[in-house]
Amino acid sequence: MSLVERHLDRALDNPPLVVVLDGWVDAGLGATGAMAHLLGSGSTELLASFDTEQLVDYRSRRPVAKIVDGVTEQLGWPEIEMRLGRDMQGAEVCYLVGAEPDLRWRGFVNAVVGTAVDIGVRMAVGLGAFPAAAPHTRPVRLAATVPEGSVDLGRGVGIIQGTIEVPSGIWGVLEQTFGDAGVPAVGLWARVPHYVSTMPFPPASAALIDGLAAVTGLTFDSGPLHAAADATLSQVDELIARSTDHQEMVRQLESSIDAVEGNPLDIGQVPTGDELAAELERYLREHGSGPPGSD
DSSP states (O other), X not given: OOSEEEXXXXXXXXXXXXXXXXXXXXXXXXXXXXXXXXXXXXXXEEEEXXXXXXXXXXXXXXXXXXXXXXXXXXXXXXXXXXXXEEOTTSOEEEEEEEEOOSSOHHHHHHHHHHHHHHHTOOEEEEEEEEEESOOTTSOOOEEEEOOGGGHHHHHTTOBOOSOOOOOOOHHHHHHHHHHHTTOOEEEEEEEEEGGGTTSOOHHHHHHHHHHHHHHHOOOOOOHHHHHHHHHHHHHHXXXXXXXXXXXXXXXXXXXXXXXXXXXXXXXXXXXXXXXXHHHHHHHHHHTXXXXXXXX
């Protein structure tokens, strides 16, 4: 049984493919927020869908029931879709969105890459965000991961230096498989202050959109995300100003990140942000449902 069903069968104009699949590392909902902004910026067409009956474990990723006055009116099942949209200038762009598969990763990746090659995708870009020992008072930096044949794509963003071994999400497998198929690929990772990583952080989403525009040559309006980012940073500033301990922690983070700016993943030289994160979450609960842009 095929894992993919094509819904749009016409020639495309060499679009890039942007990938955000739920279930992997996404600090501050940076990638999720970026994709929601992209999909909400214009209409999209369903290009292909993937068979979640073969890919998703419903015990770990259960359907969502909508219950009104005791009546179950609707069940929302996990979906994985490839959709076709356009940037602000009308250029085509494809999006792979939905749940990260629980099962059959190799089959899924082969189906995605095969479909992408068939429709003439010119490059693939994965979006993600990781918690880092970085202060909110510094711009959100991006780090890039690439397969061997796409190093030039990553140089303009900032290649992660050194050697690390970490568990991989599905993007890591897609990245390598796209590279093996001769399709340029790059993962863009936003660095999110670890003390705000459990709540929406629009600065990360804005940075990812701007990075996506830079590597693809497309035009996206990140203005609303930057406005939400400014409001969020003001809220965090207000909280930090209430505690000399927190002010000192931010100063230490600033000193540490300035000293190791060449390595975006160096997080071993700074204090934990657990206490700050807990107080920030309490503050935001008391002053509303969350930072601007979290609706």
